[in-house]
Amino acid sequence: MLVPSSKDSELLASLDQIHLSLQGKTILHDVSLKLQAGKILTVIGPNGAGKSSLIQVLLGFEKPQSGNVFRRAKLRIGYVPQKISINTIMPITVERFVALAGKRKSNALAALDETGVKHLAKQAIQQLSGGEFQRVLLARALQHKPELLILDEPAQGVDVIGQAELYEKIATLKDKYGFGVLLVSHDLHLVMQKTDHVLCLNQHICCSGHADDVSQHPEYQRLFGNLPAEGLAVYTHNHNHCHDLHGDVVTGECLHPEHSSKDHSHGNNMSEVDQSKSVSLAKEVKHKHG
């Protein structure tokens, strides 16, 4: 299911030298990016880096002081906001919530089916867990037949396995529909495996490039320190193999000492934990697909 290459380079939206300050405080400084059909762009950055503001500017909710925002004419955007809460005094089912975006009821069920939460259709929207809610939001975004899908911290409040499955789902849907994806996250090692391009944001763009390049970049290492570099590498590796190898083999490979040293390991307990998480994750995913 490859998207035709002509569509690959189609520009959906872009930011050009955006400068945004709110109440005199600089939020974004000289930020540029391009969003293309069929491509995943991941923006990573610590809390307060301006990630959500970046989305607000792109959606047109915030007006930057300078710079250009380009959105292709009549661009259909699917938006998955950060975990939102719905007033419990409103009686509304999941199906109805999704249908608010579309024209017909049957569409809502189809979209819920596609994101794997059709069984929740009749439930009250307020009773969902974090992971379920993200999938429902994704279904609602799909209702809109998006050309560009924007996700703001979709993995927040979702456990590690749920995150991997969610990203897998987004990647699958992207391949099917050919939309462009902008994914914003402060959680790194799970995000990056399917992404085409990574921007590391901390008010300005610290570094950018392919996932592996970024994780080796000194600016990135300075920002995120010892946290995800190993986890990232481990995960990417795992993914290439998890369909071919047994779980045991993956574990052995990931804990290989050579591997850690190659990735400028800062060698503390935290990264150990991350590694083992990623390993068990790879097993789990394999299980489900196997």
Added chain:
Amino acid sequence: MDDFLIRALLAGLLITIIAGPLGVFILWRRMAYFGDTLSHSAILGVALGLLLSINVKIGILLSTLLVAALLIYSQRQKKLASDTMLGIISHSALSLGLVLISFVEGVRVDIESWLFGDILAVSWNDIAYIAIGVAIVITVLLVIWKPLLSLTVHEELALVEGVNVSLISAIYTLLIAVLVAIAMKIVGALLITALLIIPAATSRQFARTPEQMALFSIGFGMLAVIAGLFASFLSDTPAGPSIVVSATVLFLMSQIFKKV
């Protein structure tokens, strides 16, 4: 049954047809204070009507629409918190109205009937006026129902999906202004919000969809109007407050029912 009682019932029941659906949105959007502000400002309208020697109904309608416009505008500024703005507008409009009414010469103004309603004095003319208002409000509400529901659930999602959020919000605010203007005579400026909120809150636990909640809210409102009017008729209690008390009793009963 006496003629005035039939008119009172008719007027009350008509009002609940729009108070129900408008009220559930007030709950969902957490706008109770907003409704208060609009209804308090209606007292200013009474004063304007009397001072300018125009029809008081028109004075009320003008002032609620004016304050609604002011509220819509003030929501777009971000310097003052919205509840601060509402508090300022609400109480200054009410007080200014009461001060201005004291300047009205010649006529002795029965201020209590404007504050707490005078449903037993409703004329057939009033009923025609209420019926027209109800017909307009319900038609407009049906037209904007879906986008209004969407922006109530989540404003940013609605915006991204192409809902004109500020326009729909503004229309909804104007609808409440119209409701306040026509319901003044029924329960009075101080109690209108009760008619919006209490039946809506009562219906929550019985409803599974937004539409059900709106319909049940109309039903509970009608029950409250009927019970309140008969209580008022039998034991000579003030009609407007009796309706509100009935609505509250229904609410309390629903809460007990919920526990069982």
